Amino acid sequence: MDNHHLQHADTFLFELVIGIILIMALSLYIGAAILSNRRRHLRRWPFIRYVFWISGIICVGLSMIGPLANRAHIDFNAHMAGHLLLGMLAPLLLVLAAPVTLLLRTLHVSAARRLTVLLRSWPLRLISHPVVASVLNIGGLWVLYTTELYRMMQHNFLLHLVIHLHVFLAGYVFTGSILYIEPIAHRFSFVYRSVVLVLALAGHAILSKYIYIEPPAGVTKTQAETGGMLMYYGGDLIDIVLIFILCMQWYKFTRPQAALSLSKSCT
Numbered sequence: 685m686d687n688h689h690l691q692h693a694d695t696f697l698f699e700l701v702i703g704i705i706l707i708m709a710l711s712l713y714i715g716a717a718i719l720s721n722r723r724r725h726l727r728r729w730p731f732i733r734y735v736f737w738i739s740g741i742i743c744v745g746l747s748m749i750g751p752l753a754n755r756a757h758i759d760f761n762a763h764m765a766g767h768l769l770l771g772m773l774a775p776l777l778l779v780l781a782a783p784v785t786l787l788l789r790t791l792h793v794s795a796a797r798r799l800t801v802l803l804r805s806w807p808l809r810l811i812s813h814p815v816v817a818s819v820l821n822i823g824g825l826w827v828l829y830t831t832e833l834y835r836m837m838q839h840n841f842l843l844h845l846v847i848h849l850h851v852f853l854a855g856y857v858f859t860g861s862i863l864y865i866e867p868i869a870h871r872f873s874f875v876y877r878s879v880v881l882v883l884a885l886a887g888h889a890i891l892s893k894y895i896y897i898e899p900p901a902g903v904t905k906t907q908a909e910t911g912g913m914l915m916y917y918g919g920d921l922i923d924i925v926l927i928f929i930l931c932m933q934w935y936k937f938t939r940p941q942a943a944l945s946l947s948k949s950c951t
Contacts, residue, residue, distance in 0.1 A: 698841075699749040706745050713737050713783060720789040729789075733781045740777030743769040748848065757838055760900070760907040764914045770848060771821075772922045775855035780929075784866040804869040812868065814861045814877050818884040821858040824850055826891055828900075835901035858884070863929055874934045881930065885923050892916035 717729040746752055747770035756763040784803070788796045802808070810816055828834055828847065837844045860866060862877050892915040899908030 695754070698845075699753075702748050703745070706741050710738065710741055713781070713786065716786050716790045720786060723789075726789055729786065733786075736777045737781035737783070740774045740781060743774035743777065744852065747774070760903045760911040761914060764911040765918075767825075767851065767915070768918045768922065771825075771851040771855040772919060775852065775859045776922060776926060778856060779859045779863060779865050782865050788867070800867070803867065809869050812857055812861050813870070814858075814872060814880040817854070817858040817861040818880055818887075820850075821854040822884050822887040822891070824854055825888070829891065829895055830898075830900070832901050834903070838902065859926065862926065863933065874930070874937065878930065878934075881927070885919075888919055888923075889916060892919065 714734065717734065720726055721728050747766035752762055752766055752769075756766045788799060791799065811820070828837075833843075833847070837847050860868075862881050864871065892912045894912075895915065896909050896912030899905055903911070
């Protein structure tokens with residue numbers, strides 16, 4: 685009974701801390717946007733980015749605290765739903781909210797320059813490389829679901845927290861390495877990023893099918909089948925949005941060049 689109460693208290697404390705962090709993230713973002721809008725030389729921060737940020741924070745909250753997060757410890761389907769929210773949908777929404785760009789708009793010039801130097805440092809350049817980011821993202825999931833790691837995380841609070849943090853950060857960095865929403869030190873072509881994206885999506889799809897056939901440690905065959913299907917089809921829906929945005933960026937990038945080429949051919 686004492687162990688049960690201690691576990692309940694730890695869960696409550698964890699959810700309280702996560703809730704405070706998420707509320708702070710919401711408040712700081714909105715406050716930075718308001719501060720940025722007060723500067724006359726800058727365009728107003730787009731309202732849609734508020735929506736992206738708030739929606740992304742909600743996705744993180746649903747996956748980390750509340751009924752879905754609690755059920756994920758005993759239900760693989762709930763765990764997989766949390767994976768889609770935390771590792772795919774939330775990173776996409778938060779990248780589209782462009783928090784780094786907003787931060788650069790609100791900082792003083794000297795602080796913004798120091799942040800820019802940090803963003804161009806070799807560790808961040810390495811991690812944000814599309815290939816490295818995809819390996820950290822998709823490769824991490826393969827390690828999680830094809831080894832004893834998934835079973836271990838259900839019985840180790842610290843490991844559980846580290847894995848969730850990795851899933852979120854890896855998803856965020858991967859999304860940012862494919863969609864250039866924020867300022868980035870190195871820029872790869874659309875063709876290169878598209879190839880990396882296709883390979884990463886293939887790796888995610890193959891993993892979902894593998895889970896369907898070979899359940900992770902501690903997962904029943906029935907839950908593995910439904911969880912694998914949720915991972916496959918739910919991931920596809922989010923991937924479609926990612927592909928659409930990348931194609932739109934590609935189209936906007938090539939449209940002025942195409943118009944210029946047409947103008948030159950007509951003269």
